[in-house]
Amino acid sequence: MKNQNRLVAAVSTPAILIGLVLVVALIGAYGDVTTARVATLALVSVVFVVGLSVFSGNSGVMSFGHVAFMAAGAYTTAYLTIPVPLKKSLFSDLPGWLSWLADVHTSFPVALLAGAVVAGVVGLVTAPVVARLSGLQSGIATLAMLMVTYNVLNSWTEVTRGSSSMIGIPRGTTAWWAFAVAALAVVVAWGYRCSRGGLQLRASREDFWAAEAAGIAVGRHRAIAWVISAMLCGVAGALYAGYLTSFNVNGFFLAATFSFVVMIVLGGYLSLSGAVVGALAVSALQEVLRRFQDGQFTGGSALPAGVADLIVAGVLLVVLVKAPYGLMGVRELRLPGSRRRAAEPAPEAEREPAHAG
Amino acid sequence: MVLRIEDVHLQYGSSVRAVQGCSLEVGEGELVSLIGQNGAGKSTLVKGIMGEVPVASGSITVNGVSVSDKSYSTIRAGVSHVPESRGIFASLTVGENLRLGAVTRKDKAQVAADIERELERFPVLRKYWSRGASLLSGGEQQQLAIARALLLNPKLLLLDEPTLGLAPIIVDLIFDVVVALREEGMTILLVEQNAVRSLEVSDRSYVLQAPGRVLGSGTAAELGRIPAVVDYLGFSPAEVGAPQ
């Protein structure tokens, strides 16, 4: 009986989150064109923010560089799925050692996987940096990674098309694909959270030195979380490219970073439920604000561009002041009744980090 | 009474109670020392006086103002605190550190005279006036910290472990300064691990035992008559004698 309760407690959070994501997918699959677009992109955001929270939520270290992984996934999808003839004309000046890029072609599911792998490799290369840095230094270093990525993508014109848009990607992403990947991301993130490594990493969140002294290799666990999180964000990028069919390097820069930061901070960056709720809530908010800015609520008179951004920035500031741990804090969504019993096993009993606040 | 502590309980966070039921008084012009081993609760009590640790029950008042009051500020209450870490600004010069001690004062002309007074008291500070404070030795830094604290013209000087980690000859110098300050009429609470020297110079002493309980108080002679104190210290305070 007790074991059964524990099992319910262990799967109830991911089950609720997947249910939540399913509702959004249903809206996306059966809604009108605009609704479908908003819902599908919201699911892509869920994948990304869940991926980001695998690193930030467990380590307590914020990253401003994850959009670089999203870019890795998106560019990979573009190289692999744009029809070969179109690709030959888009990339006529490929350097010799990369000329094979013009000839490869795969299906969308393979591109999704490849996106994860490429982002994972980028993660592996950068992992030694995040393994060694904490707090603000990590914040600056991850932002610097984004700057390097952006600069390379923007300037290496023969390979990345520079500031010109990447076009002609076949539409692979559907609401159901987005749902499947989001559900998988939730399962992976929850699994990592409950794993031994995840638990140890979360122990380091409260007191880095105490965890090190207790023999936890904090750096190594951070690196592992970083790579898993990079792969999820890479898939998010692949979904993004496969849905929009064209993208621009400017989509993977500060505006996107800020938008995802709002999601994870608003939801509560220490909680997986916070990541999902934050991604969905902010996606909805942004859509409402977009319509507001276009004049749908003010009798057709459009407001100047920037109003939506201003409001989002204001919302973030209010959240930071009033509820620095977001809507969810360290709590997770659970089935009613399972909460009290679930509070009993050690992994569930967590406190907010003592140093912050 | 300049400082009055009545049956005070202090606690960190929600669990640990570092001081339980301490009572203590320091009168105008008195040199009172607070002695006890590491972990007896001395530094928590100091933090309580500074208003840095919340008072769970009982009261701490400085010149009649309770530290629990929202408006309490150690500066306005006239408390000058020389922390155990000395709090010297390494990136500032000796002179700048000193001037910082008088930052709240409006009587600029008098400040200059007071700085001169402290330079007379601590000639080494005059010598190194424009040097970076990080280049001073531990003993010199301690002198700088005391001089800086005195520039506030405090009603109560709170010296937290002023001789910790210093060479014996410097320890003598610091105790000489403390005695001289008392002669000038300064009210001083001296928190020390060096029980013998503290008992020698103080008017009265409080012996503190974990968790922050007063084991006994009074002049050295009076303390010598309390068996628990003699037992705790390992020597009779009566033997070290009163000042002068």
Next chain:
Amino acid sequence: MIIEFLVNAVGLGALYALLTIGVALLFGVLGLMNFAYGELILAGAFAMYLFRDQPWPFAVLMAILFSVVVAVVSERLAFHPLRDADPVTLMIASFAVSLALQSVARMTVLPRTKGVPPESFLSHRIEFLGADVSVLDLLTLGLCGVMLLGVAWLMGRTSLGIQLRAAAEDFRMASSLGVKANLVIPAAFVIVGVLSAVGAAVLVARQGSVSAEMGLQPMLIGVIGAVLGGMSSLKGAALGGFLLGAATALLESLLPTDLIAFRDAFLFSALIAVLVVRPQGLLSGTKVRVS
């Protein structure tokens, strides 16, 4: 030729040092890595655009007014309520402030880049130490140099400066000596406002245009310079900024054109390397601080 290059390199170095101090000062005093710094520059640049038909010194004065007001208001509204927050929260908040200010600029006057015709006197070239030097380069050097001297005087010789440096080193100890947070923090924002306005005046004169995004580049320069020089001391940060500027001038005249495009990638990779290998900065010693 040498003189001309030196004036250019030293001028750029002085400008970058100025930008770096703006980042390092707020970081020192309240642990704020201020990503909204670029928008303080934007506020000043905005004034330069608005008063482009007025005499240049008047426009600069108005730029100072604009930047200082925006700096003080952003402190009041956003950073004051977060005074006890950890540095990463502050950094996220400054992101929000940055976006908010950019949005306001976009909503009002700057939906797209606006040109600011260069002052005619700036495009002249004059004879300087026997070399042919543009007035613009001389002005960059002169204005930024004077500002740097001003900051050095303020920080080194005044009571406010001593309090600011003490607060930057150990805020708790400083306040237990009576240094008031409500004095030093707004004062730091005012100083940063003045610095960014002067930076804006120079940048607008060099670029000849104003746009909502123009703050990004100078802000990043400030951050890189401050990290390279070591965030713990203003002198180190200023030196870091100066060397960054001088090195940039050198790189731009030496690097082949197809590599100049990747300059930022090199700079930021170097930044990451410094953070990992020498978090205290390249120029600060491990023990003795140089402030």
